[in-house]
Amino acid sequence: MNVVLMVWRQENRDTAGRLQRIEAKDISSEMSFLEMLDVVNERLILAGERPIAFDHDCREGICGSCGVVINGTAHGPRRGTTTCQLHMREFHDGQTIVIEPYRAKPFPVLRDLVVDRSALDRITAAGGFVSASTGSAPDGNAIPVAKPKAEAAMDAAACIGCGACVAACPNAAAMLFVGAKISHLGLLPQGQPERWMRAEAMVAAMDREGFGPCTNVTECAAVCPKEINLSVIARMNRDRMAAVFLVARRSPRGDTA
Amino acid sequence: MAAIWYFLRSTIGLKVVMAVSGFFLFGFLVEHMIGNLLFFLGPDLLNGYAELLHASQLFLWTARSVMILAAGFHATTALVLYLRQRAARPVGYRRTRSRTFSYAARTMKYTGPLVLVFVLFHLAHFTLGWQVTPAPFVEGDVYANVVASFQHTWVAVVYVVAVLLVGFHFIHGGHSLFESLGVRHPRFDGLIRTVTGGFAVAVTVGFVALPCAILFKLAGG
Helix, strand or coil: CCEEEEEEECCCCCCCCEEEEEEECCCCCCCEHHHHHHHHHHHHHHCCCCCCCCCCCCCCCCCCCCCCEECCEECCCCCCCCHHHCEHHHCCCCCEEEEECCCECCECEEECCEECCHHHHHHHHCCCCCCCCCCCCCCCCCCCCCHHHHHHHHHHHCCCCCCHHHHHCCCCCCHHHHHHHHHHHHCCHHHCCCHHHHHHHHHHHHHHHCCCCCCCCCHHHHHCCCCCCCHHHHHHHHHHHHHHHHCCCECCCCCEC | CHHHHHHHHCHHHHHHHHHHHHHHHHHHHHHHHHHHHHHHHCHHHHHHHHHHHCCCHHHHHHHHHHHHHHHHHHHHHHHHHHHHHHHHCCCCCCCCCCCCCCHHHHCHHHHHHHHHHHHHHHHHHHCCCCCCCCCCCCCCCHHHHHHHHHCCHHHHHHHHHHHHHHHHHHHHHHHHHHHHCCCCCCCCHHHHHHHHHHHHHHHHHHHHHHHHHHHCCCCCC
């Protein structure tokens, strides 16, 4: 099959970018989207041009490295799928495919389709962990976790941090990502001691990075490759509200109030 | 106190302010609509109801203060959130494609200010008594003022359009206020959307009935 790519090309974060038209001929419909880009890049290199820069790593849909906006949708037209797991059979012969990087102030474009997503790492570093020393793996059933809670925590933990929720949100909000991190720890016994501090610190980090507010448009969940449920955002809101009263605060004298 | 202030400045705190102030504003609309429907029971009841509302200056100004505060918080918080949204995506996409097609949600930033403009006009018209139609404004005779005004097509049309905008605003705002307050669960999402959507339709129909009845000479003749 032959397709026409309209790819965002940008030298670095300080220069202006533009869409470049590249004709990709003789593409196999069995190729993944990234394999198609690999083939296009081989040809660009042979022609003496700079290849298209794009992020990728595991190519099996679990690392969260890949992710571009394809024809206006983060990760492309297939639901519940990362860009690397998208195949060219989802497109038709002769189709024009617009490929753009994720757009958000906290995600500066580094080159072409590569954006700096370390803002998400900084949010995780603000509280997306359990700091208690837990030793080696506990005996099975030593810490009881109700089945529905275990399932909900696992669903939230499926987040791979790809940033598609931010890319798809009309406000560039990171609520689904932060909600997933807060929910996956907040639902489990190990996450309870730091639950309220975590909600307060991660929301503050999210605001500091400059992500937008949520308007409940629900585009984030519609593009999430792990199909994270919107209820994680509600849980984050509840935990952040409760944190106003439940976080132990230090008085000026140093004792906890 | 510091903890509350810190919370209210966060994006989640601002959404809570939107939700609570929106809830008060919508609660007022329900009360206003029920008052309007007294029109169909005759001038005595409608004017009597208006008199009752004005019976105590303390009560009247307490109620008015709550509404002015709610509207003020709702509008200023909306502006702050809008500016944060704008700042969060300085460079947009060349092509966008929506999967959820939530028109009501995406047009909140237009329906909100339009409704505000209408409310200011509406207060000038029926509370301050600006003479927007040839008929003179009679203080206290709500029934006569309403009938005299809605006989003019443009007044009725402006009113109906504004009410439809409010209804559209609430189609999204209704369930959104629950979500902002953390009330969301796959099991109850359908119920919340159905109930708030039903409320939006009921209030819209209740408000539209009055000007339509007068314009088409079905009542108040």
